[in-house]
Amino acid sequence: MTRYFTDKLAKYIVFISGFTAVVILLLIALFILREGLPAFSEIGVFDFIFGNVWRPGIDQYGILSMIVGSIAVTIVSMIMAVPLGIACAILLAEVAPSKVRNILRPAVELLVGIPSVVYGLVGLVLLVPIVSNIGGSGFSILTASIVLMVMVLPTIISISEDSIRAIPASYREGALALGATKWQTIKGVILPAAKSGIGAGVVLGMGRAIGETMAMIMVIGNSIAFPNSLLDAARTLTGNIALEINYATGTHESALFATGVVLFVFILLLNSVATVFLKRGSNAQRLG
């Protein structure tokens, strides 16, 4: 009898632990909303999001300059990372012999593993002085974007590579048999067939970029002023939370949770777009 009892017990325990992730997700949403709502109602959603001035000392809480900062570093880093990442993914999936693959793939994995503070430190010591030669203090959106580019590369590379590999061999053979060069095959057949997967990789990379915190704090200057050029210092939504949460109280604290709500919404949007891309990709491949 006891082994049947154990069997039942195990089933329930395993069932409950299966739900932990969902429960945590709900708790996170609940807590951040609960703490953030007072700020939304006191400041007003519009004034909070489109307000230009962040000065907790005089009860001014507008996060527009940080939204702009976060979006700017995300876009500029993507402009650099997307071509580089796709080239690398094509190399890994279609072009490189296995010897090269066996070097490049562990290298990409290592890029994932390097802690974000190490990226920040190298950016701070190596990159900030170089950028300051171009203009400004060196702590800038441009510097932050370059650091971010390296950090999001692995996401773009690995998801794009997977989607290129998932394309049936018959596509390639068909194109090559028609006399296309390797590049014509890649451009005309492979990339169009893999575009949903590559799109998902790019969007997930954007999610990583907009959520990065410590490396950004270390190189972007954290200025609350509105940035007017890529060489200006700025502050990201993530940086705003991390820099001030530990000493904030009252409306100020609530405004930081509300900053988290805005960030959360950005991430949920990006994730849904990525899911749509991935679904479309797997449907297209089933048809093919």
Next chain:
Amino acid sequence: MLNVSAKQTQKLAMAGIWGGGVITLLLLIVIIGYVLLQGLPGINWEFLTTNPKGGLSGEGGILSTVVSTLYLIGITLVLLVPIGIGSAVYLSEYAPNNRLTRIIRYGIETLAGIPSIIFGLFGYALFVTVLSFNFSILSGALTLVCLLLPTMITTTEEALKAVSYSYREAALALGTTKWQMISRIVLPSAIPGIVTAVILCIGRAIGETACLYVTMGGSAAMPSSLLEGGRTLSLHVFYLAMETNAMDKAMATAAVLIIIIILINALTNLLAGRFQKRLKGIS
């Protein structure tokens, strides 16, 4: 016949593709090379075995941060591993293909995409404030469990799925209950994969900062209980770089981190290779 321009475009495009690979590899070499070159000279026995002394000059070593990191990883794993394995077993062995399962999978995927600092905010609200664990290693560890759970679940599930179906069928045919089949056949066969999952999580825990920055307090003193604040190696790099002039110490600590990460990556690759060989060998 190919015309000249198609050939030339082909050459140009291949140059671009190879260029992408070379640049990526160079970026990695520059980052790791720079940190090791600047950091390794600063690593010696004294650096590893003294506590940070604080202050603007950042005197001292990294001993207390290593101890804090180990405490943090220890508590995190105690909670993370059973929940993660349980959840993966449910998804791989029990979960029916229905709406509930899709909700669970959606939850795990969404959790995986949430930025570290949001977990930090949550940990700050729940563990630090409501449960009044204050800024402590415990608060940090609990936050980290939430953050790492998706990684642990998905990697473990893959390890379980890699176990051949014939194993399961053979066990059930011998009259075992489902749980006996899972606990004596499936889980033991998947151990190398599960170990890989754990090592992966340890690697991420070592590199994690944002969620710990707002929950662990960051005290550089040697922690004497789990309810005291602490700082991990990664946090130490941040504090040194932002609050002291001791860039050499920051680089040395970063070099220690890089060495640990390289070792962890090598270990997971080795284990993953073995695991696949073993499964292929038997089935």
